[in-house]
Amino acid sequence: MSTTDTAAVGHHDASRRTPKRAALAAWSGSALEYYDLAIYGTAAALVFPQIFFPEGNDSAATIAAFATFGVAYVARPFGSFLMGHIGDRLGRKTILIGTLLLMGVSTFLIGCLPTYSQIGLWAPALLVLLRLLQGLSAAGEQAGANSMSFEHAPDDRRGFFTSWTLSGTQGGQVLAPAIFLPLAAVLPEDALLSWGWRVPFWLSAVIVVLGFVIRARLDETPAFQDDVADSDEPQRAPLKELFADHSPAVLRVFFAAFIAMVNTMFQVFALNFATSEDYGIGFDSSFMLWLAIVANLVAIAVIPFWAMLSDKVGRKPVFLTGLVGSAVLVTAFLGAIRAGNEPLTFVLGVALAGVVYSMPNAVWPATYAEYFPTSVRLSGMAIGTQFGFALAGFTPTIAGALMGGEADNWWRVAAFAVGACVISAVAVLTGPDRTHTVPTHLVGVRAARTPAAA
DSSP states (O other): OOHHHHHHHHHHHHHHOOHHHHHHHHHHHHHHHHHHHHHHHHHHHHTHHHHSSOSSOHHHHHHHHHHHHHHHHHHHHHHHHHHHHHHHHHOHHHHHHHHHHHHHHHHHHHTTOOOHHHHTTHHHHHHHHHHHHHHHHHHHHHHHHHHHHHHHSOGGGHHHHHHHHHHHHHHHHHHHHHHHHHHHHHSOHHHIIIIITHHHHHHHHHHHHHHHHHHHTOOOOHHHHHHHHHOSOSSOOHHHHHHHHOHHHHHHHHHHGGGGHHHHIIIIIHHHHHHOTTTTOOOOHHHHHHHHHHHHHHHHHHHHHHHHHHHHHOHHHHHHHHHHHHHHHHHHHHHHHHHTOHHHHHHHHIIIIIIITHHHHHHHHHHHHTTSOGGGHHHHHHHHHHHHHHHHHTHHHHHHHHHTTOGGGHHHHHHHHHHHHHHHHHHHHTSOSOGGGSOGGGTTOGGGOOTTTO
């Protein structure tokens, strides 16, 4: 393709892009997904051990409840193949509407489930089934939203517009404790355990309706439309192409995605560690929920800044700085909880989840998207991230096992978190440089790689 042709393609694509609408669509779906995940994680830490599992062994019930949280992350890797294939074969819009509806219905039905005292083992069995459906939805949601916003964004602002997906993530994580907090504070324990916990799950229906209206009105990305039009294959096989030509990029995303375990460490494990009678720390659950709200509000404010910075200096410097900071602060944060120091825990928690973790969180959507061409972008991101996120899903369970019921074993969990940050850092460090300078229609295309973009 000549320089004139390339410029013409870029101009033609730009005339059909709708970056603001795509970013809003990404935000709404991501907010729903992580509202649902955060509600489930909060309920798994505070409520589910008492209502979905037999009485008699609180520690075993807590570990079992955390395991149901992780079940969705088992489904996500398998779902990533299906959702990735659909998204790269049929389009970004198709996958975004499908995942939104699947997540919303599954979450609403969790709020309708009978408890263990009512139907016995069927209660946790149905809980696991619906959690698996949530996992299938999540397998395609973020990759679809990232692909949509990435391909609609101007070439020099891809970091900013794709970061809206992660701003939605933090928004959902603000909504969840903001709804649970007054319920836990106002309702008597018997009311919370009988019906109060159900309300946040039912309210997800509101987000589903709003998200559906937004996504139904969104156009397919010009990059995907042009890629389909230019394809020589009447039956596209994105997964075959992905593993034949881009398997190193998939592995890189897989290992880089280990950083997500810091988030579940903060949102789920730390809540149980600080409040459970098993560890004797004695923090009030309201204090930890307020910490999550403030940290996520800070994250919403700073994520766009880190993303815009990556549009100027590149993805790697921002990503790697956040990884180093996360390794340091997650250790300090867990140590502060063990010391029972509430003010220090609050400050370190906000610094960790609100500021430092927001650096890789802001730029990974654009970083991973720039590893792949349009034809396999959604499947590459979906498969790579979902296998990597599987570790994050089981972080509370792994952390609980490492603790062994003893609060003084917190350093084992910290070492586990640091190890995940180091693995992620190596993956990103060995990846391509200056991908933010490559035009969207040439990103990930091997023939287009130059010394400046390789």
